[in-house]
Amino acid sequence: MSVPAPFDYHRAQSVDDALSLLQQFGDEAKILAGGHSLLPAMKLRLAQPEHIIDIGAIAALSFIRKDHSKIVIGALTPYTHIERSDLLRKELPILPETASTIGDQQVRNRGTLGGSLAHSDPASDMPGVIMALNGEIVVRSPRAERTITADDFFLGTFTTALEPDEILTEIRFATLPVHTGTAYEKLMNKASHYAIAGCAAVITLDSKQQCKAASITITGAATQTSRATAVEKALVGQKLDTDNIQSAANHAADDLELISDIHGSEDYRRQMAIVVTRRAITNALKRV
Amino acid sequence: MTTKHTITVTVNGKQYQSEVEPRMLLVHYLRDMLDLTGTHIGCNTSQCGACVVQLNGEAVKSCTVLAVQADGCEVTTIEGLAPEEGSLHPLQEAFWEQHGLQCGFCTPGMIMASYQLLKHNPNPSEAEIRKGLEGNICRCTGYQNIVRAVQDASQRLHTSEKAPVTAND
């Protein structure tokens, strides 16, 4: 029987409520958002927390809004809301584009953006996209609220910069600069439909049509969601064409600690990272 | 021993108050406590979709939801899909008409997933239907007649006088 081990359940009514529960139970507690990362792990008994703090009912954490020049998304916003958001389609289209490729419609109804980021599974898509957008992750503790850049947030497989007494509350994004295109590309494994390799690309051109800024991240292929710095460097300052996009993309897997398993060898993942990177950059460029 | 929780859930229009262990999965609550056995368990890892129900109007995989999470929510299962006792929802009619099922085990989940699909996209293309059902596995039909059934249901919902989406929503 695939059922979780016993635990005590606490439903938080507010973020403050959740924070005090977290303080009370400390290491023995896990935060439950949509539950689509935690519950499968608990059913397989890979995770056996003694206390579950359910933050799913905190309505104040599910929103998508424009706040002056920032787009802000609540941590509990499910993927389907991201997928269907007119605001995001207009302002940050890579988010709905990516959301629509995650899992399936049922999973997207439950899975939340904050849950995915806090889980930090290198195979998931959103960490890479948030990083490519230079998103800021807002976390709260009883001590204070602080903001962590996506680059500093993801530390490794299932590890983040979240402190044990902190809760992820929202993600903030700057609106895209003018002449910017975005794209997410992935090659899926046929069983779980997670990425064998994925790439999020945000490309900004200057008035001379040269690449002014590039933000490129790689998902799925490695033990950690990573920024492809070498690709970015190779793109910036170039007038992008098929050849220089390809030679930039060739650096997609530089310095990555690649995964090798039944769904893809290290070599295949390296080459596929290059392919999806080239495709993502090419698509982003078309959308500038 | 962990503390049990009292939950109030409206299932297929009927309100239930139950005492459950926190770890009880929604699918087991529906099947074992409410005897609504039309919702099935096929994989346990949220791949197959045999356990799909509507939770507050959105399709979810009930093997990956705790019953306590559904406290205060409305749930619709295959048993509550038809607008009235003894009748069939257009999706049920279409699955029957188009031979969209064989062993029938995936069918309730497949129908509940199709319901969600048509709710958000009343005129799906063949490709959109195939994509929309990516979270539901059928081992018998090869999907061809399931796709036809969803197309057929889409037509039926357009021609019926009722609102495209029925009660319990």
Place this chain on the structure above:
Amino acid sequence: MGIAAMVGTPIKRREDPRLITGQATYVDDLKLTGMLYMAVLRSPYGHARILDINVDTALQHPGVRAVFTAQDLKNSVGNIPIAAPLPPHITNGMGRRGALAEGKVRFYGDPVAIVVAENRYIARDALDLIEIDYEPLPAAIDIEKAMQPDAPLLYEEFGTNVAVVMHPETDEIDKVFADTLANGGVVVKDRFMNQRLAPSPMETRGVVADYRRGDKILNLWSSSQIPHLLRNYLAEQLGLAQHQVRVVVPEVGGGFGCKLNIYAEEALAAFSSMKLGQPVKWIEDRDENLAATIHGRDQVNYVEAAATKDGKVTGLKVHVISDLGAHCQFFTDVIAIAFTLPMLSGCYDIPHIYSSCDTVFTNKAPTDAYRGAGRPEACYIIERAMDLVARELKRDPAEIRRLNFLQPEQFPHKVATGALYDSGNYAGALDKAMEIIDYQKLRQEQKRKRANGELMGIGVSSYVEICGIGPKGTAPFGLYESARMRIEQSGTVIVYTGSSPHGQGEETTFAQLVSAEFGIPIEQIQVLHGDTSSTPEGRGTYGSRTTAVGGTAVFQATQRLKEKMKTIAASMLEASATDITFEDGKFAVAGSPQKSVTFEEVAATANTSNELAPGIEPGLETTVFFEPEACTFPFGTHICVVEIDKETGEPHITRYIAVDDCGRQLNPLLVAGQVHGGIVQGVGQALYEEVIYADDGQLLTNTFMDYAMPIASEFPVFELDHTVTPTDVNPLGVKGVGEAGTIGATPAVSAAIADALEVAHLNMPHKAEKIWQIIQQKRQAK
């Protein structure tokens, strides 16, 4: 709809209303008073010695009622049944084992202990409290390594892992090959892998056992394809008389062969119920299903074919190595020998066929019948071999097939393997498929695409399979099928079939058959199955035999009752029985149609009896056992078109044509459904599905996160057509269609992929990475 049109009409299924409303009852939907729940503790090792088991803590866990290990089963539960143990070793006990592992575990998922508790959650919790001290052993995983003298042994006392060695003399075939070469012909050879698959019905296995101590009766509900065989063998295993066991098969959520078996858990649930005096339920989890339910295929084939320079195949030489897994389940040991070897001739007139076989135990789950059961392997061997010949001779694969086909006038025909084919028109199906797809134009398109550097491939597969098994002596028990038919006073016809459909729709097709024969509305007919207490001794549903064998039994029952009804009608009409005609539900006197009685009137007279003429036995009831004297051989041609993404290696099926010939079709809607589903399972094998074990015996594919199941978005709309070549093996002229799609599809897809890549052969599954590697190799070679 006119009743006469009932047979051959695509009416919608009568099973469906309960299935689409959630009212169907599968095993896990049963709830009995006082029911307990069983959970199974399984081996986390592929091969290990059990040094010690401590169940004390588990027993003390609140809510746990019992924990049992192999020790507890001694003298109570016999070995897992095997239908046909083969000499020399299996007859001497190799691969035979009890319901729980004793001394050693031999595969990941091997059951070691069971917990019975008040609910399923507690039963699961208590599994973690059983302490087992294992000594891990090296595992025999790769089948060819497992055959080596230094391989780790599963059954040490036999000194080998090889259970059966069947190597006839090769003199004759060697001469054929030498002569062919001497005459300017060619010999092609290759090694084909037919990988291990998980049948994966959407409903896993499940059992509810309820032993009534007062009556000494065991009621057992199981998700099975074989209620009666299960009853018979389980009774023996438990030391009960057959009448003490009643098996009920409720709704079954798919089987695909994996429920054509008698499993440890059926005996374990029964044993627990007998011990505890309460009903016991066990429902298999998906990870258990992927680990411990039988797997399918897993053969290595060494194939050589000789052909004249004109393309006529002169001889075929095949060596089959069959991976049995860790022990024998019901048909484990005979799949390759009984079903692969006899079908190696395919659709072709091949004068000489040599086959040899080794069957080998390995530290993996047992293999057994999976949709097609040995025939897909045979079809894959001969179809890939035909492609190798075509490639060697630079001829079109369709052309080579046509050149070698058996001709319609050759039937009935005994092929070189000894199989006796009933009827066929193989060129007819091929021509039709080629016409639908416009084959020549397609080859032109391929030429254009190739010139542009695109990878497009076309695969043709002409298959024939053996169904409707089978004549006396084929198995240790006669493979007949039964039908009991009762016509009630109201004129309602109740059919009790020994078949056990689980998705195939015989509640509909059998009713169509009866409706047409009796000229009565289908609503007046009820088809019941799956309960050994009400249905006559039966054989169940598998091997595409239900309509051909079970349907024929139903048909014969209608004929018998018609005769009796004619006698009764004759006495009612005061005429001679020989003068009675029966048409459109009316019995009339020949020449005086106004003198007639209806079907219902005759039924009423027969059942109320008072008006019956003396000497006529009251009632209308009969039981028929139909035992076919020969098998049927359905066939067809599938054509698959693939395009490959050169950068990622991902294959995409762009078109798929299937022309199948299953003889006469009772319900074309259901036939098409079987073909669709079969194709997807065949494509699943060709492209994605694969059970993978690590070298130490760990199972790496124990969830659907890792075992790839085909989903809707991966397929185009299949284009179906058919030809109809009846058989005279049964009076219905039907052949069977349940496995056709699976058998035809796999080689068609493989051929298309090989064609796209312009290579002779590559092994399945054709995952993107493997295709990508070939593309890289070819690029480097240039």
